[in-house]
Amino acid sequence: MxxxxxxxxxxxxxxxxxxxxxxxxxxxxxxxxxxxxxxxxxxxxxxxxxxxxxxxxxxxxxxxxxxxxxxxxxxxxxxxxxTTLKTSGEVRLTDNTLKIEGGVPAAKGRPDVSALTGNQGKTEAPASAAAAVRTSFTVFKTVPYLDGSIVTGWNFKGDEQKPEKQYCYVTRPQTFGDGATSNQTTVAIDGELLPQPARSEVNFSVIARSCVWFDPSKL
Structure with a gap:
């Protein structure tokens, strides 16, 4: 080293x-x-x-x-x-008695349909070519309910002495946008209560107590 x-x-x-x-x-x-x-x-x-x-x-x-x-x-x-909103409805008589001017005879509180419409539906064509005309009308019975009314309709066909069909509904005003219409709910037909919907705001059994059904004994 x-x-x-x-x-x-x-x-x-x-x-x-x-x-x-x-x-x-x-x-x-x-x-x-x-x-x-x-x-x-x-x-x-x-x-x-x-x-x-x-x-x-x-x-x-x-x-x-x-x-x-x-x-x-x-x-x-x-x-x-x-958009233009259009509504349609029925002409209702709110009085308890149906009145017709002109001296038309009435039977049991309602007009003589045959005398009222005797000349309607006639044409110059032969009888075989003329179409048959059937006259019907509805009498409304109205009872006030809250801000609306409970209406019972009697549908008469021709000169029958009792209505062929009856129905009862409640109607209340309803606002839609700038216009106003009515909300109608049928609660009974021919005296029979309809099934109560699950989410309905109307109590059918309570409304049905104010329905005015046809009673010949009260005419």
Whole structure:
């Protein structure tokens, strides 16, 4: 084994070699650290970009839905403004007695249908070609109920002495938009109570007590 004295060419060469090795390892460590920092920064920027993109996409989607809702509301408003609601109904006699002017004879509280309509339906065509005409009418009996009324209808056919059919219903006013109409619910037919619907606001058994059914003894 040989020992070299300080400052000898061999020691100088060894020191330079060790120093170069340490500098190379330091540069490698710095390069690795820079690589990790670059990866971390790239990941952060990527996630931030994805978050901003999702935020802008969500905002754009909500804005589009809001615009669509506004357009739909405007379209519905215009449709309702240009729509005309039409209602139809029956002519009702609210008095207890059916009266006809002109001196037409009446039998048992109701008009003589044969005398009233005797000349109706006649034409100049032969009897075989003329269509048969059948006369019918309805008598209404009305009882006030809350803000509406309970109505009983007697349907007479021709000159029959009693109604062919009877029905009882309750009617109440109902507002729809700027117009007003009526809500009609039938509770009984020919004196028989109809089944009570599960979600009906009308109590059929209570309403039926005010129905005025046909009674020949009271005419």
């Amino acid at each position: 040989s020992y070299h004295a300080p400052g000898t060419p061999e020691n100088v060469a060894l020191a330079q070699h060790v120093n170069g090795r340490l500098r190379a390892e330091a540069r490698i460590s710095n390069a690795r650290a820079f690589l990790f920092r670059a990866i971390g920064l790239g990941a952060f920027l990527g996630l931030a970009g994805a978050g901003l993109g999702a935020a802008f996409y969500g905002y754009a989607t909500m804005n589009e839905v809001g615009n669509a809702s506004d357009k739909l509301a405007k379209a519905l408003t215009q449709a309702l403004e240009t």
